[in-house]
Amino acid sequence: MNKIANFFKHPKIFVITIIWMMVLVVLGTIEQKHFGLFAVQERYFSSWVIWFSLFPMPGGRLTLIIMLINLSFFFFNKSIWKLKKLGIVVLHFGGILLLVGGGLTAMFSSEGNMVIEEGDKSNHIEDYHYMELAIINTSAVDFDEFTIFDQPLLIKNNILTHENLNFEIEILNYLENCELDKRTSSPAIQYKGMLKNFMLKELKPEKEDNWNRPGIIYKISNSGTSTDGMYGIFLGQPVVQTISVNDNNYTIVLRRKRTYLPFSIGLIDFKKILHPGTDIPKSYSSDIILTENRAVRKILIQMNKPLRHKGYTFFQSSFIEGPDGETTVLAVVKNYGRLFPYISSIIMCVGLLFHMFQKLPDLFRKSREKIAV
DSSP: OOOHHHHHTTHHHHHHHHHHHHEEEEEHHHHHHHOOOOHHIIIIISSEEEETTEEEEHHHHHHHHHHHHHHHHHHGGGGGGGGGGGGHHHHHHHHHHHHHHHHHHHOEEEEEEEEEEOOEEEEEEEEEEEEEEEEEOOSSSSSSSEEEEEEEEEETOOEOTTTTTTSSSEEEEEESEEEEEEEEOOOOTTTTGGGGGGGEEOOHHHHGGGGOEEEEEEESSSSSTTTOOEEEEEETTTTOOOEEETEEEEEEEEEEEEEEEEEEEEEEEEEEEOOSSSHHHEEEEEEEEEETTEEEEEEEETTOEEEEEEEEEEEEEEEEEEEEEEEEEEEEEEOEEEHHHHHHHHHHHHHHHHHHHHHHHHHHHHHHHHHHH
16 A cells, blocks of 8 residues: 555656646647637547547546546655645645546536527526437427437437337438538438428538537338438528327427526616727626526626526626517536635645745745855
């Protein structure tokens, strides 16, 4: 055990991990120009292993785990448990808290946006990057039944089944980016819905992931009706795909992954202030109503003055102007490690100050000795 502790607490491990993180930052910064922020973040900083051709190297998460282990094993060193080393101990503890907070943020936090028109309200967040396929049974008068398939399931040749559905959906192709292309000839008999008049043409993915328009070509089978056939769908499709199977009516939508909230936000009024003589916004804000358990609260969200509620932070991000009114766009973040950087920074500052004050008498003594000589 002593040999293991001596190996993991060695200062060289910390130095190597710091240098490797610097290398990853440089590589990520260079490649961001070509592949976009999200792709680079996923490859270098949200990964456990990075493959350079046939050679595996530790990714950002694995590197920080090694750094965390190294800092933790520092406390196995008996020589540090002295009053004169207290500042160093506190400093290391603050560093561990900072890494733990970063891990919580990386593993569990989420971000997206909420788009609300004036006079409307919303109770869900749409993810920036991930999609979902929603099958909505609209047959009942009082409610709609939702069956959701997340993006990891939307892969080529995968068959989607669920007890709520009396048919199967086979994913024939998932297009990361696509556009509509009008057919110039009569379609084959198996094409249904939008595919009778259009094709989904695959495009090269955009540099920034949220600029893409994903699409799916899928096949409905085993319904026992004429509904069976090949269909197409894409993000933001203006006319939704509807089918009818055994007296059940379904709406099929490809949309950004939604996270539903235990409260709703309604937009009363959106305001913007322009720079004098220009159309450039100087600032903008949203008068909203937050409704939770029948309790209503009026709140103003402004730039640099977000709303924090139930662990979510709502930032005034941007807006959309339309012929029927204005729409606010709120960036929404749920960060489980939000307080850790503040707490760990305070702890590390205390540790540094304590260590510095402990060293001051020695520095003054050495200075006096030099003067005396």
